[in-house]
Amino acid sequence: MPTIVVDVMPKAELLDPQGKAVAGALTRMGAERITGVRVGKRFEIQVDGPVDAELLEQVRHLAETVLSNAVIEDVVAIHHDDSVMAGETH
Template sequence: MPTIVVEVMPKAEILDPQGKAVAGALERLGKSAFTGVRIGKRFELTTDGPADEALLTEVRELAVEMLSNSVIEDVVSVSVLDESPAGETH
């Protein structure tokens, strides 16, 4: 069963209070190598059929129309998870 992953992030010009809070926590923990944090959303859609181009096109449309708020968010990727055969672990 293929899994299609959709990643959505706030637009660059939109304030990200969650990201700002995490950035502040990292700084308090002495993790000064990070200059910023942005927090987005990840959706995983599983299908019984093949993840062919027609299905990916449908998912891209759903991502823009339903999974994201186009006023404040961008769909940054739609991809198919590389799944290992059943029983195999990483």
């Protein structure tokens, strides 16, 4: 089943308190070369049938209006892969 992945990140000009907390924890754990972390969201959307331009445009619209808050977040990527499964890393 095809999966469309949507990545959303806080706008670059905004503070990211969650990312700052994660970066601090990593530094305390000895990862002193890590200088910053930004925490975002990833959505994996399973769809029926082939992924075409019309479906990707529909997902882009949903990503910009429902999955993200345009005031504080940017949709940074939308891509698809027939083999992506929840929990799988690439």
